[in-house]
Amino acid sequence: MSIDRMYEELYQKLHKIMPEAEIRLKAELAVQINQLKKERNAVILGHNYMEPALFHSIPDFKGDSLELARKAAETDKDIIVFCGVRFMAETAKILSPEKTVLLPAEKAGCSLAESITADDIRLLREKFPGVPVVTYVNTYAEVKAESDVCCTSGNAKAVVESLNSDTVIFLPDEYLAGNVARETGKHIIFPTKMKGWPEIKLDTDLDYQIIGWHGKCEVHELFTVEDIENARKLYPDVVVLAHPECSPEVTARADFAGSTSAMIKYVEQHDAPHYLLLTECSMGDNIMAAHPEKEMLRLCTHRCPHMAEITLEDTLQSLKQTRYVIEVPEDIRKRAEKAVRRMIELF
Ligand code: 13P
Ligand code: SF4
Numbered sequence: 001m002s003i004d005r006m007y008e009e010l011y012q013k014l015h016k017i018m019p020e021a022e023i024r025l026k027a028e029l030a031v032q033i034n035q036l037k038k039e040r041n042a043v044i045l046g047h048n049y050m051e052p053a054l055f056h057s058i059p060d061f062k063g064d065s066l067e068l069a070r071k072a073a074e075t076d077k078d079i080i081v082f083c084g085v086r087f088m089a090e091t092a093k094i095l096s097p098e099k100t101v102l103l104p105a106e107k108a109g110c111s112l113a114e115s116i117t118a119d120d121i122r123l124l125r126e127k128f129p130g131v132p133v134v135t136y137v138n139t140y141a142e143v144k145a146e147s148d149v150c151c152t153s154g155n156a157k158a159v160v161e162s163l164n165s166d167t168v169i170f171l172p173d174e175y176l177a178g179n180v181a182r183e184t185g186k187h188i189i190f191p192t193k194m195k196g197w198p199e200i201k202l203d204t205d206l207d208y209q210i211i212g213w214h215g216k217c218e219v220h221e222l223f224t225v226e227d228i229e230n231a232r233k234l235y236p237d238v239v240v241l242a243h244p245e246c247s248p249e250v251t252a253r254a255d256f257a258g259s260t261s262a263m264i265k266y267v268e269q270h271d272a273p274h275y276l277l278l279t280e281c282s283m284g285d286n287i288m289a290a291h292p293e294k295e296m297l298r299l300c301t302h303r304c305p306h307m308a309e310i311t312l313e314d315t316l317q318s319l320k321q322t323r324y325v326i327e328v329p330e331d332i333r334k335r336a337e338k339a340v341r342r343m344i345e346l347f
Helices: 003-014 020-039 065-074 086-095 118-127 141-145 156-162 174-184 225-234 248-253 260-269 281-290 312-321 330-346
Strands: 042-047 061-063 079-083 100-102 133-136 149-151 167-171 187-189 209-211 238-242 274-278
Touching: 003 020, 003 281, 020 042, 020 312, 042 065, 042 086, 061 065, 065 079, 065 086, 065 330, 079 086, 079 312, 086 100, 086 141, 086 330, 118 133, 118 141, 118 167, 133 156, 141 330, 149 156, 149 330, 156 167, 156 174, 156 330, 167 174, 174 187, 174 209, 174 248, 225 238, 225 248, 225 274, 238 248, 238 260, 260 274, 260 281, 274 281
Parallel strands: 042 061, 042 079, 079 100, 133 149, 133 167, 167 209, 187 209, 238 274
Antiparallel strands: none
16 A cells, blocks of 8 residues: 555544644554565554554454464464564464564563562462362463463453352452352352462352452553443433443442453444543544544543554564564473463353
8 A cells, every 4th residue: 555545544544543744654654564564475453452442453353362372373474563562472372383473562561470480380289179260361471371271351260160169269450350249149268368378268158159369450440430320411311331340349330341342342333422431541532533424532540551562663663673572481381381272162
């Protein structure tokens, strides 16, 4: 595609949120990336939180963590460029070890992934022998390797239910665990990680238990019930959508809770006068760019600094310099693959 054509396409979508000169610059970068992508036989996967110019120009596939993991497992390209965060790129490598997987920014972390280690899981298994471990995909490979099955925000409840176990260890997102507990009618407890670990006992009077962990998403933990009440006061007909990494108090007051793609589909399939998205801000911009007729209320104080590390400039350098290559030691990868594939095969 020519630069002029790319500029036109981006301009149509982005002129309300970005100055013309910036759109022109982004169009030039996008054309170079798409050219190089062909030459290098690469596929670009773009998470729903990517900034609007990148999101609407270079990804071959866009989606939530689960959809992109599936695409990574299916691709026949030589190189996967993951425009998302490190744990997502690692999941791609776990599923497609023979491919070169590139992450355009060196770190692009995640507060949830940083909140737990493989040692933590080994200790939990010692404390609760025989209890299955469900791990959110927002974790690093060595943590997945210690788990029985992974889940995403799109299938957490179904994965827990598939285990047919009264008690489940669910890590590391405290709020996602709380939302699953509410939806499955399970009682939730949190072991506290302290030096030497305190004695933790399961409450044997209760039939149903989720053993959680105090990890949180640094973006979604900031949304409050007050945010929803204030929006409803100003816009009584607003439809509120929350990601399940928000607290159970927040999701209980929202009209809908679901993965990033589930929220996008909800907005596309409904005809409300206003929407409030309680999630990373770029996603609202991306929906507005694709559907200018949709009225998205903006609550953009909360942005994910890790997702924001992925830019068009860095994606171009990533393809030019083959950087940053994601590696997962084979023994860890094999064990992590079992947990990820079990999830993919379930749903
Ligand atoms: P999704 O799987 O819903 O895309 O969520 C990923 C994520 O990191 C949300 O903060
Ligand atoms: Fe992690 Fe939260 Fe950023 Fe998603 S939005 S990548 S969970 S820090």
